Amino acid sequence: MLDQLLQLDTSLFTYLNQLGNPTWDGFWLFVTEKRNHIPLMIVLLFLIYKNQGLKPFLISLVFIALMATWTDQITNLIKYTYRRPRPCSVDDLSETIRYINKRCSSFSFFSGHSSNSMAVAVMIANLISPKYKKLWIPLIIWAFCMGYSRIYVGVHYPIDILTGFTFGALSGYGFYKLFAFTSNRILKTKL
Numbered sequence: 043m044l045d046q047l048l049q050l051d052t053s054l055f056t057y058l059n060q061l062g063n064p065t066w067d068g069f070w071l072f073v074t075e076k077r078n079h080i081p082l083m084i085v086l087l088f089l090i091y092k093n094q095g096l097k098p099f100l101i102s103l104v105f106i107a108l109m110a111t112w113t114d115q116i117t118n119l120i121k122y123t124y125r126r127p128r129p130c131s132v133d134d135l136s137e138t139i140r141y142i143n144k145r146c147s148s149f150s151f152f153s154g155h156s157s158n159s160m161a162v163a164v165m166i167a168n169l170i171s172p173k174y175k176k177l178w179i180p181l182i183i184w185a186f187c188m189g190y191s192r193i194y195v196g197v198h199y200p201i202d203i204l205t206g207f208t209f210g211a212l213s214g215y216g217f218y219k220l221f222a223f224t225s226n227r228i229l230k231t232k233l
Contacts, residue, residue: 047201055129055199059139062194067142074143074155074191082184086166093173101225102169106162109217113161113210117154126151130196141196153198156206157213159188164214169221185210 130146167178192198
């Protein structure tokens with residue numbers, strides 16, 4: 043059963059990866075690079091500050107940092123426990139896939155890009171939801187684009203992405219709830 047699921051995962055990866063073409067390569071390489079999202083993160087942090095005020099903003103910064111550390115470290119723990127090779131390092135796929143990423147290192151299961159981006163999207167959407175109710179839509183689209191970019195560049199399978207999204211969404215919501223609980227205790231205001 044697991045072998046069939048992994049074979050289906052590989053087939054879906056190959057199909058999605060081969061949809062790419064050189065015209066879009068630069069765009070997806072830009073999307074997959076985390077540092078290119080720093081301006082977006084600055085804007086989102088400003089919106090959190092504007093929505094909450096200084097003290098809740100500072101507390102939210104702590105929880106965002108804790109959440110990012112949590113998702114990153116758990117992702118790495120799972121990667122080094124399961125040690126699933128990335129598609130770009132599988133010899134049987136080398137002639138079939140489009141590999142355009144700069145490097146092929148570490149392991150594949152599950153995607154840190156997907157878990158981190160979805161966690162950020164879910165937490166920030168909750169932090170700014172009272173004032174910016176519809177902003178969750180572009181945030182989730184951004185997270186999905188980050189996940190798809192990992193398939194496009196040839197470094198993750200769809201199961202890696204879906205697991206990352208699930209873990210990230212649960213982590214983002216959980217850390218938001220911890221933030222709300224802590225803020226209610228410290229600031230004596232209900233968020």
